[in-house]
Amino acid sequence: MPEPTPRTPATASGGQVSYAIFELARAHRGYASALLREMGLHPGQELLLMHLLDRDGQTQSELLESVGLDHSTVSKSLRRMQDAGLLVREPAEHDRRVMVVHLTDKGRAMREPIAAMWQALEETSTRNLSAQQAESFVRTAYAIIDAINSRALPQEDSM
Template sequence: MPEDPSPSELMRLDAQVCFALHATSRAFDAVYRAELRDLGLTYPQYLAMLALWETDGPTVKRLGERLRLDSGTLSPLLKRLEAAGLVERRRGRRDERSVTVHLTEAGSALRDRAAEVPRRIGAITGLDVEDLHALRAILRRITDRLDAY
């Protein structure tokens, strides 16, 4: 059974799970930047499009919750997607405060071009499908625990 790490070992940067996640996230950002260039999307825009390809027409509020983005970050992102002709925002007929986000024809069509991105990213990581599923499950458990804190 491994010994508990010493206090000095616990204080090492490389011993921090949060730093490992941060470094991995930055590395993913760089890879996604290159992979998404031809699609004309940033990584956050790609995530928004993934959510919309899955469920078209959510409220801006629901989309923000799903992406874990506040309105100050989501609104400019949606404006850029709208300016690119990929989405349109619509005010509710019954409640003008409610705004939904819908794919345009061009936004829907972009899905086919983006379909290979997850496979390419998976291959770049060097992890097999089972390892990727296990990693995602661990990260979801961590997120759930941190959210409950």
Template sequence: MSETAGAAGVGPMSHAIFRVARLHKSLAGRLLRETGLHPGQELTLMTLWVDGPQRQVDLAAAIDSDAPTMARSLARLERDGLVRRTRSDSDRRVVLVEATEASLACRPKVEAAWQELERLTVGSLSPQQQAGIAQDLRLLESNLEPLDP
């Protein structure tokens, strides 16, 4: 029995989620390649574009990222001129993050990539099927959230 078949036999739901997540991330990476961003970086920029400048800790929470991962991602985005980080005038411990004007040039491509990702992900699913899957995924997420430190 192959390792994959063994995983599916022991935990079929977990195995299915793993496969879907892997395929989805790979597809997102291919669609984002033209933007020069890596999967996850677009979430940071999309959040800043919509919600505006914010504390780094709030940004990490908004996209469900841990602090070290967020710091690395922001360092890359800052190096590429897409975000700016500054210390708060009122509390020097607080880092504020904002999208730069330069980042706005890639916004149409990022949004187009996400629209295509959504289109390919849902395929021929009916609106009712999409709603049901989204509801089931929220239920799975609520099962796991209390276990995430």
């Protein structure tokens, strides 16, 4: 187990890896948020745009599944993005209750700025890592993600 660092609170000493992940996520999210603000986007909107850039004309349900966020968060983001002129939502021809999301020209023009933002984020994030360390980190991160996603959920008490 790693040695506690001066930054780790004593209460988290039994969770060195988890606390480091928390700190990493907070720093990464903060920097990404600053870059997104410069582009006029809120955090999470770039993920929706990237999925639509890969496949325009998805339903809101498909986008929900792609980004793994809750319905209200995605709905609010899509509304903001529509107000900003990045996309339009239209009822599906097969079922008028289903909303299909399409990018506007302004939304499609975000491809290069978003790609540049991710490149800048990557360069800053990996500045102190060798190529081998970066590859090892990605493998380790996905191993942790898989472990968390495959965990056995605690059984709920029957009442």
